[in-house]
Amino acid sequence: MKLLHIDSSALGAASITRELGAAVVARWSEAVDGLQVEYRDLDRDPLPHLDGASLAKADPARAEEDERVLQQFLDADVVVVGAPMYNFAIPSTLKAWIDRIAVAGRTFRYTADGPQGLAGGKTVIVASGRGGLHAGAPTDFQEPYLQAVFAFLGIKQVQFVRAEGVALSPQHRTEALAAAHASIPAVAPRPQARVAEPLAA
Numbered sequence: 001m002k003l004l005h006i007d008s009s010a011l012g013a014a015s016i017t018r019e020l021g022a023a024v025v026a027r028w029s030e031a032v033d034g035l036q037v038e039y040r041d042l043d044r045d046p047l048p049h050l051d052g053a054s055l056a057k058a059d060p061a062r063a064e065e066d067e068r069v070l071q072q073f074l075d076a077d078v079v080v081v082g083a084p085m086y087n088f089a090i091p092s093t094l095k096a097w098i099d100r101i102a103v104a105g106r107t108f109r110y111t112a113d114g115p116q117g118l119a120g121g122k123t124v125i126v127a128s129g130r131g132g133l134h135a136g137a138p139t140d141f142q143e144p145y146l147q148a149v150f151a152f153l154g155i156k157q158v159q160f161v162r163a164e165g166v167a168l169s170p171q172h173r174t175e176a177l178a179a180a181h182a183s184i185p186a187v188a189p190r191p192q193a194r195v196a197e198p199l200a201a
């Protein structure tokens with residue numbers, strides 16, 4: 001079984017999402033014998049913005065790297081994504097990664113019946129951190145966005161491990177982090193079979 005671990009926080013060792021994502025990966029590593037873990041730190045090793053040259057595959061080295069990023073995602077049974085809220089949404093480094101994995105004909109396609117996700121069967125766990133309180137609020141363009149993107153790719157199983165309100169006070173931060181650790185889901189015994197998932201348009 002393969003697990004892909006993505007980090008995107010710019011706060012280094014002080015990062016909550018890095019801490020939570022690492023705890024999720026540790027849980028999977030304990031539970032699954034021989035788990036193969038691949039890791040990318042998008043803060044230390046960012047992908048460039050998707051631009052016209054990228055789409056045209058004008059630079060062979062760039063195109064090769066983009067294909068490697070896509071294949072790494074396709075190969076993973078479990079994807080753990082560290083996703084802080086930045087300006088109500090996600091870090092642009094994480095958006096650049098999503099721009100490489102959302103590829104027509106590879107992870108989704110349009111049909112006469114609407115879009116169809118082609119990357120189903122994976123489990124995605126998002127380690128989410130927010131300074132304020134946004135759950136269920138119209139200010140949340142981070143978690144609903146990630147849920148929508150992964151659903152569009154056919155992934156039904158998206159779990160959120162959330163620490164929010166961490167900037168409100170030191171006590172909020174401590175309590176939110178403890179609650180987030182306690183909410184880390186148990187490891188499902190087997191991933192779902194990989195099937196294309198039809199989606200409403």
Ligand SMILES: Cc1cc2nc3c(=O)[nH]c(=O)nc-3n(C[C@H](O)[C@H](O)[C@H](O)COP(=O)(O)O)c2cc1C
Pocket residue numbers: 009010011014015016017018083084085086087088089129130131132133134166167
């Ligand atoms: C550049 C930047 C933008 C941020 N924007 C928001 C925001 O819009 N709303 C919010 O509640 N918190 C915001 N925060 C606070 C972070 O969401 C919070 O610090 C969270 O813990 C970040 O995750 P991390 O600790 O893994 O980096 C922002 C932090 C940074 C550094």
